[in-house]
Amino acid sequence: MHTTNAVNGANYLTYQGKYKGLLGWIFSTDHKRIGLLYLYSIATMFATGVLLGLAMKFELLAPGKTIMDAQTYNATFTVHGVIMIFMVVVPGLPAVFGNLMLPIMIGAKDVAFPKLNLLSWWLYVTGVVLVLCALLFGSGTPDTGWTFYAPYSFKSGTNLLPAIFGAFVLGFSSILTGLNFLVTIHRLRCPGMKWSKLPLFVWTLYGTAWIQLLATPVVGITLVLVALERVFGVGIFDPALGGDPVLYQHLFWIYSHPAVYIMILPAMGAISEIIPTFSQKHIFGYKAIIASTMAIAFVGYLVWGHHMFTAGMSGTAQYYFSLLTFIVAIPSAIKVFNWISTMYKGSINIQTPFYWAVSFIFVFMVGGLSGLVLGALATDIYVHDTAFVVAHFHYIVFGGTGFAFFAAMHYWFPKIFGRMYDKAWANIGWLVFFIGFLALYSPMFYLGMMGMPRRYYDYLEEFHGGNILSTLGSWVLVTGFIIIVVNLVRSARKGAPAEVNPWHSKTLEWTVPSPPPVLNFDKEPVLGEKDGPYNYE
Amino acid sequence: MAEHQHAHVEHPDMYDPESSKIGMWLFIFTELLLFGGLFIVYSVYRYMNPDAFHLAAEELNTFIGAFNTVILLVSSMTIAMSTTALQKGHKKVAIALVVITFIIGIGFLVNKYFEWGIKFSHGIWPGSEQMLNEMSQGEILFFGLYFVMTGLHALHIIVGLIIMGFAIKGVANGKVNAKRPSLLDNCGLYWHLVDLIWIFLFPLFYLIH
Numbered sequence: 001m002h003t004t005n006a007v008n009g010a011n012y013l014t015y016q017g018k019y020k021g022l023l024g025w026i027f028s029t030d031h032k033r034i035g036l037l038y039l040y041s042i043a044t045m046f047a048t049g050v051l052l053g054l055a056m057k058f059e060l061l062a063p064g065k066t067i068m069d070a071q072t073y074n075a076t077f078t079v080h081g082v083i084m085i086f087m088v089v090v091p092g093l094p095a096v097f098g099n100l101m102l103p104i105m106i107g108a109k110d111v112a113f114p115k116l117n118l119l120s121w122w123l124y125v126t127g128v129v130l131v132l133c134a135l136l137f138g139s140g141t142p143d144t145g146w147t148f149y150a151p152y153s154f155k156s157g158t159n160l161l162p163a164i165f166g167a168f169v170l171g172f173s174s175i176l177t178g179l180n181f182l183v184t185i186h187r188l189r190c191p192g193m194k195w196s197k198l199p200l201f202v203w204t205l206y207g208t209a210w211i212q213l214l215a216t217p218v219v220g221i222t223l224v225l226v227a228l229e230r231v232f233g234v235g236i237f238d239p240a241l242g243g244d245p246v247l248y249q250h251l252f253w254i255y256s257h258p259a260v261y262i263m264i265l266p267a268m269g270a271i272s273e274i275i276p277t278f279s280q281k282h283i284f285g286y287k288a289i290i291a292s293t294m295a296i297a298f299v300g301y302l303v304w305g306h307h308m309f310t311a312g313m314s315g316t317a318q319y320y321f322s323l324l325t326f327i328v329a330i331p332s333a334i335k336v337f338n339w340i341s342t343m344y345k346g347s348i349n350i351q352t353p354f355y356w357a358v359s360f361i362f363v364f365m366v367g368g369l370s371g372l373v374l375g376a377l378a379t380d381i382y383v384h385d386t387a388f389v390v391a392h393f394h395y396i397v398f399g400g401t402g403f404a405f406f407a408a409m410h411y412w413f414p415k416i417f418g419r420m421y422d423k424a425w426a427n428i429g430w431l432v433f434f435i436g437f438l439a440l441y442s443p444m445f446y447l448g449m450m451g452m453p454r455r456y457y458d459y460l461e462e463f464h465g466g467n468i469l470s471t472l473g474s475w476v477l478v479t480g481f482i483i484i485v486v487n488l489v490r491s492a493r494k495g496a497p498a499e500v501n502p503w504h505s506k507t508l509e510w511t512v513p514s515p516p517p518v519l520n521f522d523k524e525p526v527l528g529e530k531d532g533p534y535n536y537e
Numbered sequence: 538m539a540e541h542q543h544a545h546v547e548h549p550d551m552y553d554p555e556s557s558k559i560g561m562w563l564f565i566f567t568e569l570l571l572f573g574g575l576f577i578v579y580s581v582y583r584y585m586n587p588d589a590f591h592l593a594a595e596e597l598n599t600f601i602g603a604f605n606t607v608i609l610l611v612s613s614m615t616i617a618m619s620t621t622a623l624q625k626g627h628k629k630v631a632i633a634l635v636v637i638t639f640i641i642g643i644g645f646l647v648n649k650y651f652e653w654g655i656k657f658s659h660g661i662w663p664g665s666e667q668m669l670n671e672m673s674q675g676e677i678l679f680f681g682l683y684f685v686m687t688g689l690h691a692l693h694i695i696v697g698l699i700i701m702g703f704a705i706k707g708v709a710n711g712k713v714n715a716k717r718p719s720l721l722d723n724c725g726l727y728w729h730l731v732d733l734i735w736i737f738l739f740p741l742f743y744l745i746h
Contacts, residue, residue, distance in 0.1 A: 109551070110551065112551070112553070112556045112560065113556070113560060114551070116560075175567055179560055179563045179564060179567075180560075182559075182563055183556050183559050183560045183563070186556075186559060187553060187555060187556045187559070213563055213566060213567055214566060214567070214570055215570075216567070217567045217568070217570040217571040217573075217574070218570055218571075218573070218574045220571055220574075221571045221572070221574035221575055222574060224689075225578075225685065228663075228685060232662075232663040232664050233663060233664035234663040234664070234681035234684070234685060235663070235674075235677045235678055235681045236578060236582075236678065236681055236682065236685070241669075241674060241677050241678070241681075242582075242586070242673075242674025242675060242677055242678050243582075243678065244581070244582075244585075247578065247581055251574055251577070251578070254574075
């Protein structure tokens with residue numbers, strides 16, 4: 001088992017299959033190659049989204065027009081949102097690390113349907129191309145916001161159809177990934193890999209896959225209806241023809257709220273792998289984490305109305321949605337307590353993934369608690385549609401999912417590429433990024449409380465100070481991002497060869513060579529009674 | 538380790554009929570939720586416009602609707618029989634039964650074509666002047682939903698027919714057989730789903746008055 005590495009043997013990176021070069025990648029059904037395809041495409045889209053975000057922050061450096069007019073600003077936040085939500089954070093951890101690691105973690109050779117897996121990636125690329133068509137051609141860049149709210153989404157003169165269709169195709173890609181993972185986890189676990197011995201990352205992928213499967217079709221049909229509305233004028237969401245725009249909002253959020261749990265659950269799973277590894281201690285409350293994962297997946301379905309407290313809804317419905325929103329916060333809090341308790345009396349090995357994981361817990365808690373401000377009826381009316389919402393959302397989705405993504409990247413990097421990154425630069429990158437993040441989003445809580453609305457290219461003079469700090473933060477954050485990317489790209493090519501198990505972890509992926517061979521295992525692994533994902537003695 | 542990997546580095550045959558079946562059922566869940574969204578929209582607007590929905594439903598031809606329901610139910614039976622025939626190794630019977638199902642599916646679409654054609658000749662289509670000028674908002678919504686939901690259902694029929702084409706080809710050249718029946722099984726499951734959705738669409742549009 002403990003051969004040092006397999007850089008010289010046939011691993012999945014160097015393996016020569018039916019096709020050569022690039023074709024050997026884009027037509028490969030190997031789950032690890034597909035995972036890397038996702039990594040490169042998602043990283044590209046993330047960088048694009050970051051540039052748009054940077055442009056928005058630059059516009060807000062001073063009141064009035066700084067670098068763009070109102071229409072351009074509207075288009076910028078729309079495209080930023082569509083890219084970041086549908087192309088980055090929703091596929092994010094499942095498509096990249098789920099594909100790369102899930103089969104190895106359960107002792108399988110591949111996912112259940114490798115060809116379907118490749119199709120998912122192709123659909124992803126198709127969706128991306130369609131959305132880009134909306135930007136480059138036609139009557140102007142979409143300006144509705146990523147939510148495509150009716151009736152503006154079929155009144156706007158901009159080129160929305162390809163964007164809507166692109167979002168639909170991306171949803172289909174997400175459904176197929178979820179379906180594949182569900183069947184894989186049910187059917188391909190190696191002997192001895194009981195449900196009670198599944199690594200927690202796999203459990204969270206399981207919960208996520210159910211949400212992907214059951215929530216995405218609802219937004220699919222909603223987007224189809226908006227498209228039909230634009231083309232034929234069917235009338236379903238058009239108040240002039242008797243339709244109800246608020247019904248659109250309901251249907252949209254029936255998907256899009258569960259979607260934030262698609263984003264955060266696998267992030268929590270990655271953190272649940274990293275914390276016990278670097279504490280060298282059994283995870284505290286394994287079953288509680290599983291139960292809370294499934295509870296989040298289930299209750300997360302029933303809270304969509306809290307996006308619409310100001311949109312016109314009966315008082316009774318408001319009470320229910322608010323109550324359920326508070327209830328869904330409990331399982332998230334349980335997880336935080338479990339992570340902290342895992343560290344307690346552990347022998348903590350401070351490495352880059354651990355820094356990311358601990359900062360994840362911090363930003364996730366700030367994001368989660370500010371979410372309760374929005375889930376409470378009275379305070380939501382006050383801060384609805386202000387910068388406060390933007391701050392909360394970015395703390396959860398960027399601070400939560402984004403930080404967990406970087407944590408997972410630095411954790412599994414040696415396994416994926418068979419090389420180790422420069423730890424000093426990785427730590428510097430993390431610190432700069434973290435400081436930039438706090439400076440970028442923290443002022444927006446304050447600005448929102450003071451009443452600065454979101455989605456305006458302009459603001460009152462009194463908000464100037466906070467916005468300057470926020471814009472400066474965006475520059476620091478991007479600097480950190482560049483340090484991280486340069487370090488990782490350089491290390492993937494020239495880093496020192498990595499050991500089989502550099503972090504002394506107990507899950508199965510650390511028993512195979514780095515990088516793994518094409519079929520993952522030479523011999524199907526068997527888990528004994530004493531083996532388990534977190535059995536540190 | 539290294540030389541061992543070269544020996545059987547091609548992906549092994551991972552065929553598992555149980556996985557295929559679970560996968561298909563999960564896909565059917567997504568389809569049900571896709572139409573579920575439309576059923577929610579329908580029920581909300583029916584609740585808001587009971588009289589208009591009643592009036593508009595009188596326009597639809599219950600006979601064609603009922604006829605289509607009956608032939609679709611029969612086609613579900615024939616495809617189920619073809620699955621059983623394949624299990625028993627009666628290849629030709631299996632192919633014949635899928636072909637019958639295919640023909641019935643085409644028949645359903647032909648009826649649908651005439652039904653829609655009659656509506657069009659009466660000037661009823663989404664956004665038509667007739668609808669916008671003479672109909673109440675509730676009726677516009679009814680016909681909007683009618684065209685969207687039966688249209689989406691017809692699209693599923695077409696997809697089902699395409700899958701049947703592949704199933705016929707597979708059974709004919711022996712790639713789909715009693716030991717590897719997944720394509721035909723899943724084709725059957727999908728066709729039952731298409732049938733099931735119609736079973737809901739038919740009363741919602743044609744029968745409830």
